Amino acid sequence: MDQDRVDNGLRRFESLCRERGLPLTVQRREILKALLQRDDHPTADQVYGCVKERITGLSRTTVYRVLETLVRLGVVRRLHHPGTSVRFDGKISRHHHLVCRKCNRVIDLENRSLDHLELSSMRLHGFQVEDYSVHLVGVCADCGRKSRPTS
Numbered sequence: 001m002d003q004d005r006v007d008n009g010l011r012r013f014e015s016l017c018r019e020r021g022l023p024l025t026v027q028r029r030e031i032l033k034a035l036l037q038r039d040d041h042p043t044a045d046q047v048y049g050c051v052k053e054r055i056t057g058l059s060r061t062t063v064y065r066v067l068e069t070l071v072r073l074g075v076v077r078r079l080h081h082p083g084t085s086v087r088f089d090g091k092i093s094r095h096h097h098l099v100c101r102k103c104n105r106v107i108d109l110e111n112r113s114l115d116h117l118e119l120s121s122m123r124l125h126g127f128q129v130e131d132y133s134v135h136l137v138g139v140c141a142d143c144g145r146k147s148r149p150t151s
């Protein structure tokens with residue numbers, strides 16, 4: 001776990017709340033912290049499972065609502081990958097993903113050439129690109145090992 005990432009993320013969030021006059025609730029803070037502490041791109045249910053002990057009386061609905069707020073504020077990203085349920089990512093700097101089609105694991109991928117795609121050379125049909133993230137779909141190392149016949 002990267003403590004700097006957690007601290008910076010929380011600080012950023014606190015100043016955003018101040019700027020927009022949003023109350024900095026314990027729920028929002030704890031849910032963001034949980035996301036910043038993990039890099040496995042949990043589902044809303046996994047986030048709930050991870051913070052419910054820390055916040056008394058927390059409901060699943062509240063977790064869903066708080067996650068939406070965090071996404072809207074831009075401190076958390078929602079990931080849509082075909083075949084997987086919606087996942088959340090506390091890492092908002094540009095990065096890419098390896099998506100395992102067997103176990104649905106989502107692994108962060110840092111790659112400078114993917115960060116700097118030559119968009120100007122593509123036919124974009126008038127589309128204005130604001131952001132992108134590449135996901136490579138395949139089979140992770142663990143699943144690959146499992147499916148190989150043992151001799």
Ligand SMILES: [Zn+2]
Pocket residue numbers: 100101102103104105139140141142143144
């Ligand atoms: Zn896998």
Ligand SMILES: [Zn+2]
Pocket residue numbers: 041089091095096097107108
């Ligand atoms: Zn990620």
